[in-house]
Amino acid sequence: MSTITKLSRFFCLLTGIILASVSCNRGTTTTEDILDVKTPVTIVPVAYEPVTSSFDLPAVSTFMNKSIIRATTTGTIEKVSINQGDFISAGQQLFTIRTREAMALGNLPGNDSTLTFKGLINITSHNEGVISSLSYRKGDFVQEGDELAVVSEQSSLVFILEVPFELEKYIESNRNCLIDLPGNKQIKGTITSKLSEMDMQSQTVRYVVKTLTADRLPGGLIASIKMVRSKTEKALVLPKQAVLGDETQTEFWVMKLINDSTAIKVVVSKGFENNEKVEITHPDFLVSDRVILTGNYGLPDTASISIIKE
Numbered sequence: 001m002s003t004i005t006k007l008s009r010f011f012c013l014l015t016g017i018i019l020a021s022v023s024c025n026r027g028t029t030t031t032e033d034i035l036d037v038k039t040p041v042t043i044v045p046v047a048y049e050p051v052t053s054s055f056d057l058p059a060v061s062t063f064m065n066k067s068i069i070r071a072t073t074t075g076t077i078e079k080v081s082i083n084q085g086d087f088i089s090a091g092q093q094l095f096t097i098r099t100r101e102a103m104a105l106g107n108l109p110g111n112d113s114t115l116t117f118k119g120l121i122n123i124t125s126h127n128e129g130v131i132s133s134l135s136y137r138k139g140d141f142v143q144e145g146d147e148l149a150v151v152s153e154q155s156s157l158v159f160i161l162e163v164p165f166e167l168e169k170y171i172e173s174n175r176n177c178l179i180d181l182p183g184n185k186q187i188k189g190t191i192t193s194k195l196s197e198m199d200m201q202s203q204t205v206r207y208v209v210k211t212l213t214a215d216r217l218p219g220g221l222i223a224s225i226k227m228v229r230s231k232t233e234k235a236l237v238l239p240k241q242a243v244l245g246d247e248t249q250t251e252f253w254v255m256k257l258i259n260d261s262t263a264i265k266v267v268v269s270k271g272f273e274n275n276e277k278v279e280i281t282h283p284d285f286l287v288s289d290r291v292i293l294t295g296n297y298g299l300p301d302t303a304s305i306s307i308i309k310e
Contacts, residue, residue: 038306041295043257044239046285051235053272054228057167059159059179059209061221063152066132071142073121075099080138086131087216088151095123095136095148129153130218157217159189159209161225165198168205170227179211180224188212189225235271236280242293243268243278255292255299256285263292265301 079096082088102119129151136148159179163171171191179189188211195206209225211217238254245252252270255263271279292305299305 038261038304039295039299040308041255041263041292041305043290043307044242044293046287046289046291047237048234048287049237051232051237051272051277051279052228053230054226055167056180056224056226057161057163059161059223059225061157061159061217061219061223063129063132063154063156063219064158064208065153065156067126067129067151067153068147069094069123069125069149069151071095071097071144071146071148072123073097073099074143075119075121075141076103077136077138077140077142077148078120080134080136082131082134082149084131084134087129087154088125088131089128090125092125093122094125097121097123097142123148125151127151127153127155129155130216132219152219154216157211157219158192159211159223159225160195161191161207161209162199162202162204163207164204167227170229171207174227177209178226179209180226181217181221182223187215230272232272232279236285237277238280238291239293240273240276240278242291242296243270243280244296254280255296255303257290257292257305260307261304263296263299263303263305265299 075097077095078098080094081092081096082094088094097120099119099121132150132152134149135146136142142148171194175191177189177191179187181187189209190212191207192210193208195208198205242254243252244254251267253265253267256266257263266283268280269282271281273279292299295305
């Protein structure tokens, strides 16, 4: 083999080695190259605080007792002192009836005025409450025993709580409850008894809730009653934004910092949650631990990060 041929083969081999070396260098990405790409994130510290898990159930106010105001004599209604919806006290005058006898004597021709008598009978209430209905007006003729009005007794006002059958187990631990009224008003109540029959349409068990307030509330008022499901005096709580989940919402995790520039994926189990916070039941965290609040979406198991806000 000639010297020229040997040199030619040598240069071809050298060229191949150089090209292969350059190709390998271009296709290789080092760990330093990956870590140089840092994701900007904000972080939040781990917090332990008391947590109460609760749910709301509907309740409607109603009067358990109603008394009927009846005419005690036959005659004509001379005066009506109330209107429907009025709140009345015990012993308050409601109606005045002119008796039939007084009407007859007053209509006799040439009747001696010294023999006439007014014959006015006052009808009063037995209990305080609200006038639910009025049956007669001034000038109407009534007979003894006729129903003049119906009074819903204020002392009998209760709320009827509708409880799904599967949630009935929480009633005993919520005998003392809070009633949320319209207008952000809240009053205390006590669950006193259970009605004998369920609501057939909604299939809910109905409970009687007695209010612990002297407020005059109307019947038919729609409210909600807060029922406590569970209480934890010291629970690990994170902002809801810090907890990520898969598409099926069966696995959840957070990105926890191991130093100021690296975060790792930690699979967690959730407990109570609302629109703002999530309780983490597993694993345990230290109060010194920090997790990513924003910028965590799509990060790999071990991610290079840059903290932009503490």
